[in-house]
Amino acid sequence: MDKFHAMQAFIRVVESGTFTKAAQVLDLPKTAVSRLIASLEVELGTKLLNRTTRKVSTTADGAAYYERALQLMSDLAELEGTMSRAKTNPRGRLRVDLPVPLALSVILPALPAFVERYPDIEIEFGISDRPVDLIAENVDCVVRAGEIFDQSLVARQIGAVKQILCATPAYWDRHGRPSHPSDLEHGHVVIRTIASRTNRPFPIVVTKDRERVEVQNRRGLTANDIMACLTIGLAGLGVVHALTFSATAHLQSGALEAVLSDWVSDPVPVSVAYQPNRHLSAKARVFIDWLTELFANNESTAKGKRVAKT
Structure with a gap:
């Protein structure tokens, strides 16, 4: 049984007063709605509805279950709405660690464009070249030039420096x-x-x-x-x-x-690294996407074909 759909069906039956109307609202066969409610009652071990040929009413347990189920659905809708708004208008504190040269010469001078686009994100920068423990220091992501040696991190190359x-x-x-x-x-x-x-x-x-x-x-x-x-x-x-x-x-x-401008060195990769997490926060995701766009549009930091290791 799909408990979520069974709960939805139960709420619609209570609100419409009949299985027929609930089935129309849910765009399901009446028999499918009836099976969902029956399975829900078996799962819960109690009778939720009193059925007659003309109308359906809740039992005492059914009335109590309806109130809680309705609140759960409302909370879920609010949560989904919040997540949707977070994707289009991310907000909150973002902690980022940047290397000194890239911070001072590339990223921070371009920051007004990001702030204008995402005014509700509060960024706390650490400017350093030292190794950073993302978990212990509660850092969302780091930007580094050169090879990323910490295999526990997800590293995404966003550019290269010459x-x-x-x-x-x-x-x-x-x-x-x-x-x-x-x-x-x-x-x-x-x-x-x-x-x-x-x-x-x-x-x-x-x-x-x-x-x-x-x-x-x-x-x-x-x-x-x-x-x-x-x-x-x-x-x-x-x-x-x-x-x-x-x-x-x-x-x-x-x-x-x-001098020797026709002698070139291998471009050094620039990467943004973060903890492996399928649910990367919206604020971190838009910042990483903005960095990728920033580096791609800068001739001095666009990705090169070769990588230099130190």
Whole structure:
């Protein structure tokens, strides 16, 4: 027996007063309605209706069951309405953790468009590159560049970031502009970013045609934050393998000058990760969809074909 449909049939019989009218409302054969009510009575172990040839009335148990069943159906309708409204007008607090470069250069500057579209979502941002325990810290989702190593999370790639070799014009004037990546091995200072997972510098690997070169310069400066490396480069202290979206404004102003532009590095994937849950909240879902749209429409963050691992 489908108890839900049996309960619906019982309510309609009580409200209409006859099996015939209830069957018309439910668009079912009268015999099907009768079977549903009979099965419900057997399931409950009590008689719900008094039947005569002319009308149907509730027993004492039937009257009590009708009131509770009607309330349950009302609550269910309200719940479904709430869920439907949540999909079209999601609301509530959303906790998101973002890496510093993407937060400052890409996501937060574009945030007014999201707020205008979803004014009832209150977002609490954590800006960091550290590992985040989503359950312990009650975080809905995280955005990360690079490979997601936590296999317990669902990771959805939303874009990719590219990098470019650059330095100040004054630095190039002092040290000379390279014509090949190997030129950076001698007479140059290369600024490297330390990977928090390995505590070693990220490799700088570039490719042109079929030639693939890793810059191995050991003379340089290091920092555990890629934005700090960019700042060091802007100070004229060396060559930085900068994120394109972070360096663009400085390249356009002339503060930085790119070299070896025909040598490209593998795009680094950007993913949003969250706890595996088939019932991802509406507010998290619309934020992830908005991020996907944002990255797809940004030339500096659109998905690349190749993936760099650290």
